[in-house]
Amino acid sequence: MKKIIVVLPTALLIVVLLSLNISKPEIRPFKNHKLYPYGVSGNYAGAPGEANCTYCHMGNTQSGATVNSLTLSSNGLPITTYVPDSSYTVLLTMDPNPSTRGFQAVALTSSNSVAGTFTSIPTAVGSSVQILTNRATHTDCSNMTPWSWIWTAPSTNVGTVTFYVSTLNSDGSGTTSGDIVYLSQYLINASSADLVENSRDKYNFSAGYSSNQNAVVMNFNSLIVGEMYFNLVDLSGRSVFTYRMGNSKIGKNSEKIVLPDDIKNGVYVVNMFVHNNVMEQKVMIQK
Numbered sequence: 001m002k003k004i005i006v007v008l009p010t011a012l013l014i015v016v017l018l019s020l021n022i023s024k025p026e027i028r029p030f031k032n033h034k035l036y037p038y039g040v041s042g043n044y045a046g047a048p049g050e051a052n053c054t055y056c057h058m059g060n061t062q063s064g065a066t067v068n069s070l071t072l073s074s075n076g077l078p079i080t081t082y083v084p085d086s087s088y089t090v091l092l093t094m095d096p097n098p099s100t101r102g103f104q105a106v107a108l109t110s111s112n113s114v115a116g117t118f119t120s121i122p123t124a125v126g127s128s129v130q131i132l133t134n135r136a137t138h139t140d141c142s143n144m145t146p147w148s149w150i151w152t153a154p155s156t157n158v159g160t161v162t163f164y165v166s167t168l169n170s171d172g173s174g175t176t177s178g179d180i181v182y183l184s185q186y187l188i189n190a191s192s193a194d195l196v197e198n199s200r201d202k203y204n205f206s207a208g209y210s211s212n213q214n215a216v217v218m219n220f221n222s223l224i225v226g227e228m229y230f231n232l233v234d235l236s237g238r239s240v241f242t243y244r245m246g247n248s249k250i251g252k253n254s255e256k257i258v259l260p261d262d263i264k265n266g267v268y269v270v271n272m273f274v275h276n277n278v279m280e281q282k283v284m285i286q287k
Contacts, residue, residue, distance in 0.1 A: 045106040045135060046183040047164040064184030068165050069093045069229060069244070070105070072151065072188065076233040076269040078278045081191030082153040082161065089121075090136070091231070091239050093146045094167050094182070102168040104137045107151060107161050115161040119150040121238075146239055157190040205279040207270040211287055215258045216270055222248040226275030230257050233269045240268070248274045259285075 043050035072079050072088040079088060094101055107115045118131045128139040129149045136149045153161070163186040170179045205220040216232070228245035243257055265286050272279040 043106075043133075043135075044166060045104045045164045046166040047106055047108055047162075048112050062180060062182055064165065064167060064182030066227070067095055067169075067182045068167050068184040069095075070163055070165060070184070070186045071231065071271070071273070073233060073271070076235055077280055078231075078271045078273075079188075079191075080278060081189050083191050084153055084157055085155045087119075087150050087152045089148060089238070090118075090151050090163075091146050091148050091242075092136075092165065092167075093242055093244075094169075095244055100168075100170040102138045102170070103147060103166065104135055105163060105165045106135045107163050109154075109158045110160055110162075115158055116151055116153045119152065121148055121150060146242060148239060159190060161188050162186070163188070203277070203279050205272065205281060207272070207281040207283050209283045209285050210256075213256070213258065214261065214287065215256045216283060218253075218255045218257070218270065218272055220253055220272065220274075220279055222250060222253055222274050222277070224248070224275060224277075225250060226277070228255065229273040230255075231271040231273070232259070232263070233271060235267055235269070 069092070071091045072082075073091065074086070074088050082088065090105075092103065092105065094103070107118070109115045114134045118134060118136050120129050120131050120136075129136050129147050130139045131137075131149065136147070138147065165184045165186070167182045167184075168179065169182065203220045203222070205218070207216055207218045209215075210217055216230075225247050228248050230241075230243040230245060231239055232241040233239050240263060241260060245255065245257075263285065267282055267284055270281050270283050
């Protein structure tokens, strides 16, 4: 059987194609929790006038007051005020324990301009952090925390600095359903040389190490009922163990924190937080 080949003129071929109403596929923006598995550049920390993690995840936003915790320290000691042009270790933790986590953080002045600079710590404990466009963000989708990096304060006193944090609790399902984004803010003011608090005098705070129990035992007085947070820091400023505790009671408190077996002997700094009240003391761990 002979095949019949029909050759259409170019003009006629164009008319035929148009009559078939063939069009290009419609390109629509979409949001997927795997768009930025290795961190995200851009403004997604939940600061004034910008987006947060829901830009990609389409999850619900909630207050991070009881989920996120951000602390700053210098030489292993927590700080509540900053000295211009000084560098501090930033520690960000997140509860509860989702399948995967992510975050972005930025430090801004009261006029919403970037305050100081962020620098990554390659050897930081927990998930690695990278700095993109003056913002700290995760480098992988994992469930590891804490996240830690360095903040160098502005070279001059710029008044109150606010750290804006957007964290992601993802269920790892491959879809955006079930994802939750937590937003929180942390304020720090400029310091003067004589603005120093002695926590042992103010709270009658004491901390010691019990080798028999491999635990840090603490005693202190509290004027409020507030959530307690324990942070053990080595002398390089690196957090080696964190633990979110229950609420304190008004008056005398006695607490014991059992440490992981892999913590090595040496001198450490115990950071104890009750709400916004900070207590600290060095301890010697000798098993």
